Amino acid sequence: MALDFQRKIPASFERVRGNEFGYNAKQVDQFLQRARVALETPKAAIHAVTSADVRSVSFDPVKGGYAAAVVDAALDRLEDAFARRERDELIAAKGEDAWLREIGSLSGILRGRLHRPDGERFRRPSKKKARSYNILDVDNLCYDLIGYLEEDKPLSVDNVRRVVFRPAVGKDGYEETQVDAFLDRVVELMAAID
The missing domain is CATH 1.20.1480 (hypothetical protein mp506/mpn330, domain 1)
Structure with missing residues (x-):
């Protein structure tokens, strides 16, 4: 599951033009790094991440930031990966x-x-x-x-x-x-x- 997610998420995202607003790249990168750790090695993660966290995350708009549509598509795939894991964990436990x-x-x-x-x-x-x-x-x-x-x-x-x-x-x-x-x-x- 984690490897499948990694193949679909680029190392960095397309940026909008310098005079247009996009997502704050630093915030996006930090969140995705935290999410990757939580997805790949949940026990080693300092901060737990859930599908609800991915669904509700927001980033500050900045000029020249990441293109929102591209980041949103990646977040959708990430949310789906967490939702599948949560479902599998619930089934395994209960x-x-x-x-x-x-x-x-x-x-x-x-x-x-x-x-x-x-x-x-x-x-x-x-x-x-x-x-x-x-x-x-x-x-x-x-x-x-x-x-x-x-x-x-x-x-x-x-x-x-x-x-x-x-x-x-x-x-x-x-x-x-x-x-x-x-x-x-x-x-x-x-x-x-x-």
Whole structure:
């Protein structure tokens, strides 16, 4: 698993032009080094790294930094590697039934929100001019997720990671932070299943 990950992650990443913003190269390199150690030799790692850590990591924008799309793709592969290891460790420690219960529990939580009525799946921002996500776009993704979870329709975890919703303003949309938190859990579930 670790060797497969190493083959897919370049030693350094493509950089954006000097006047454009990209990810802080030093921060990216430090995180990836820490993640590599945690993935290859978890007992020797000073800091544990989980798939959730990879999913939530962020880097400061700097001029001439690493191209975000390239780093994001590498982070997706890294997150998948950690998710596979976490699944395998859970199965080895507690058995496949424990893993299935965990997946079932998370799936049940997510389904509860997915089956809410259109336009009512997430809260609306409390501030009038707050940025929000287009309700129709979010609800359409929810239908795709129902198809994936309940009807075995194909849907890639990368499609969920890269989804872009049209912007809305205030109560005309869903609150961004709540939708983002929900999608993090969806990615967690999909990475554990696939």
